[in-house]
Amino acid sequence: MTTLQTPLLDRHHAADATIVDFAGWDMPLRYSSDVAEHHAVRERAGLFDLSHMGEVMVTGPDAATALDYALVGHMSQMPLGAAKYTMMCAPDGGVIDDVVVYRRDWEHFMVVANASNREVVVQELRARIHAAGLDAAVADETAAIALIAVQGPASCEIVSDMCELGAEDPPALKYYKATHVVLHGGIHAFVARTGYTGEDGFELFVPVDVAGEVWDLALERGESRGIQLCGLAARDSLRLEAGMPLYGNELSPDVTPFEAGLGRIVNFGRADGPARGDFVGRTALEERKAAGSxxxxxxxxxxxxxxxxxxxxxxxxxxxxxxxxxxxxxxxxxxxxxxxxxxxxxxxxxxxxxxxxxxxxxxxxxxxxxxxxxxxx
Missing domain, CATH: 2.40.30.110 (Aminomethyltransferase beta-barrel domains)
Structure with a gap:
C-alpha cells in the first residue's frame, strides 16, 4: 500500500533520517541518536516534522454548537486564539481520539487529530453534525497544511527570530494560545504555544508549498542555539516522561477519559457556570464517573x-x-x-x-x- 508523504521528506532523506511507516505516512524515526535528540529538546531545542497530524476545519454559524455536541469539551466557551485539549468519545464513553481544538475565528475551528484517526474523526464530525441538524461544514485540509514544531527551552527565542519585525511577538503568547504571524520571507503562519514534549514549545501551521522554507528558517535561526532535528522516537520518550497519553497505547475505544486520569477534560457543566447541553457519550461518562473505575x-x-x-x-x-x-x-x-x-x-x-x-x-x-x-x- 502506498504511504503518504510529508512535504519535508526530501529534507529528511538529505539529513540521513531513518524513515518508517507511521500511521500510513513516511516519517523520520530518528536522525542520529534517540537519546541525543531527546536531550536536545530538554536542554536546548528540537525541530519536529508533524505533518502527518490531521487538520480538520469546522466552520459555519453552528460550528461551536457542533463541537459542543461532538466532543467532551465545552468548545463554545473558547475565546478567539485559544487552544483546548479534548476528546471525541463513542456513545459508550470509549475514546475515539484525543484532539486539540483551536478557535481561529468565531465560526472557524481547527481540530487537530491523530494521523491514525483522522478519517474516522472527519466521518464522525460530519455524522454528528448531520444527526443534530446543525449548520456547520467539515473540511479535511491535512493535505494542504504542514505542521512544524520547535520544542525546548530555546524555542521562544528561535521562533521570535523567525518572525518579521513588527509581527505579533511570540514571547507574549501564553501557553495553549495561538496567533497569526508573518515569518521572514513574508510567509504567513498560524502559530500555537503548544506541544507534546513537556517543554516550552511552538507549533507552526503553514501551507505545504512553503514548508521547506519554514523548516530551513528554523534550522538557520536555531543553529546558534543548538537546535537539533528530532524524530518520532525522541517525541515518544519525551511525551512519556511528561505523562502525555498516546492513542493506541494509553487511549483506545476500550477506555474512557476517567480510567486515563483525564476526567477533568469532560465538561458536564456546573450549576454556577455556563449551561452545557447533551454531547455524544454524556450518559455513559456520567455513569462511569459516578461508579468509579x-x-x-x-x-x-x-x-x-x-x-x-x-x-x-x-x-x-x-x-x-x-x-x-x-x-x-x-x-x-x-x-x-x-x-x-x-x-x-x-x-x-x-x-x-x-x-x-x-x-x-x-x-x-x-x-x-x-x-x-x-x-x-
Whole structure:
C-alpha cells in the first residue's frame, strides 16, 4: 500500500533520517541518536516534522454548537486564539481520539487529530453534525497544511527570530494560545504555544508549498542555539516522561477519559457556570464517573535497569497480574526505566510496590504520580 508523504521528506532523506511507516505516512524515526535528540529538546531545542497530524476545519454559524455536541469539551466557551485539549468519545464513553481544538475565528475551528484517526474523526464530525441538524461544514485540509514544531527551552527565542519585525511577538503568547504571524520571507503562519514534549514549545501551521522554507528558517535561526532535528522516537520518550497519553497505547475505544486520569477534560457543566447541553457519550461518562473505575493509569518507576515495554504484565508482590504496561522506556532525563500502565485501582496509590514481567523476569517497579517529569521541577 502506498504511504503518504510529508512535504519535508526530501529534507529528511538529505539529513540521513531513518524513515518508517507511521500511521500510513513516511516519517523520520530518528536522525542520529534517540537519546541525543531527546536531550536536545530538554536542554536546548528540537525541530519536529508533524505533518502527518490531521487538520480538520469546522466552520459555519453552528460550528461551536457542533463541537459542543461532538466532543467532551465545552468548545463554545473558547475565546478567539485559544487552544483546548479534548476528546471525541463513542456513545459508550470509549475514546475515539484525543484532539486539540483551536478557535481561529468565531465560526472557524481547527481540530487537530491523530494521523491514525483522522478519517474516522472527519466521518464522525460530519455524522454528528448531520444527526443534530446543525449548520456547520467539515473540511479535511491535512493535505494542504504542514505542521512544524520547535520544542525546548530555546524555542521562544528561535521562533521570535523567525518572525518579521513588527509581527505579533511570540514571547507574549501564553501557553495553549495561538496567533497569526508573518515569518521572514513574508510567509504567513498560524502559530500555537503548544506541544507534546513537556517543554516550552511552538507549533507552526503553514501551507505545504512553503514548508521547506519554514523548516530551513528554523534550522538557520536555531543553529546558534543548538537546535537539533528530532524524530518520532525522541517525541515518544519525551511525551512519556511528561505523562502525555498516546492513542493506541494509553487511549483506545476500550477506555474512557476517567480510567486515563483525564476526567477533568469532560465538561458536564456546573450549576454556577455556563449551561452545557447533551454531547455524544454524556450518559455513559456520567455513569462511569459516578461508579468509579476498576483500572487506573499510573506512572511506574523501575528500580532496576531493564525497561518494561507496552504489553508487559504488571504483577503484585504475590505474583498476581494486576495490570498491563502501555508505554515504557529507559528515561534519558531521569536515568532510570519509566513506564505508564493500567493497573487495578486498589494498587494505584503512589508508593505501591509492583513488578513488571520483563521476558519472564519480574523487574521491581514503584507506582509514582504522573507526570514522571515536570519542567522546572
Amino acid at each position: 476498576e483500572t487506573t493509569l499510573v506512572g511506574l518507576r523501575g528500580e532496576g535497569r531493564r525497561a518494561a515495554r507496552a504489553g508487559y504484565d504488571v504483577v503484585s508482590e504475590d505474583g498476581a497480574v494486576v495490570g498491563t504496561v502501555t508505554s515504557g522506556v529507559p528515561s534519558p532525563t531521569l536515568g532510570y526505566p519509566v513506564a505508564m500502565a493500567y493497573v487495578a485501582t486498589e494498587v494505584s496509590e503512589p508508593g505501591t510496590a509492583l513488578a513488571a514481567d520483563v521476558r519472564g523476569r519480574q523487574e521491581p517497579m514503584t507506582v509514582v504520580a504522573l507526570p514522571l517529569y515536570r519542567r522546572g521541577a
